[in-house]
Amino acid sequence: QVQLHESGPGLVKPSEILSLTCSVSGGSMTDLHWSWIRQRPGEGLEWIGQIHYSGNTLYNPSLKSRVIISLDRPNNQLSLQLNSVTATDTAVYYCARHVAAIYPAFDNWGQGTLVTVSS
Amino acid sequence: EVVLTQSPGTLSLSPGERATLSCRASESLNGRFLAWYQQKPGQAPRLVMFGANRRAIDIPDRFSGGGSGTDFTLTITRLEPEDFAVYYCQLYRTTGLPGYSFGQGTRLEIK
Secondary structure (H helix, E strand, O other), rough: OOOEEEOOOHHHOOOOOOOEEEEOOOOOOOOOOEEEEEOOOOOOOEEEEEEEOOOOEEEOOOOOOEEEEEHHHOOOOEEEEEEEEEEEEEHHEEEEEEEEEOOOEEEEEEEEEEEEOOO | OOOOOOOOOOEEOOOOOOOEEEEEEEEEEEEEEEEEEOEEEOOOOOEEEOOOEOOOOOOOOEEEEEEEEEEEEEEEEEOOHHHHHEEEEEEEOOOOOOOEEEEEEEEEEEO
């Protein structure tokens, strides 16, 4: 069974770069889309962006200027880079696998990792 | 941009009762692009329905989804204790700026 696991610093200073990695085990990343989604404390879900195995990306317009999502195919990992963070970027960050191109939904999620932006 | 509005904000029911959760879109959308998630405290969301009415793997048949156009519903017949959670609907936008949006959630709590 495919498992996703997020990792990265739990504390980032304002104006710095948030970098997270999602490791995918138990299955292939081939021909699928993968997304990053976040949830601020006590709030709802916000989609950050997605990447296809081919490398094509799509970002949330509200975050597009600060986000880079990339793939490390040999190591079965995807990465998130969010620049110039502020306190409003404090959230639990999830990576997720898409069901299929014809059904845009997320069927497999990591457990999430809390990132706090604070000096 | 298409906005999803979920109602009610909180639904208080007892085990064994029937729950009907609503998700209304500000514009008509293809049901293929509508999904529902369940989230329990401290856990990641779990896909419940995709394509508006297709149950995800391991989701019991007391869960059903329906609707079209701008109005979609998630129905849970005969609530079990493990069903009490927050439920989010989600759409994929194909017009304007493509991407994904979530509703604000409905909290299903034990009465």
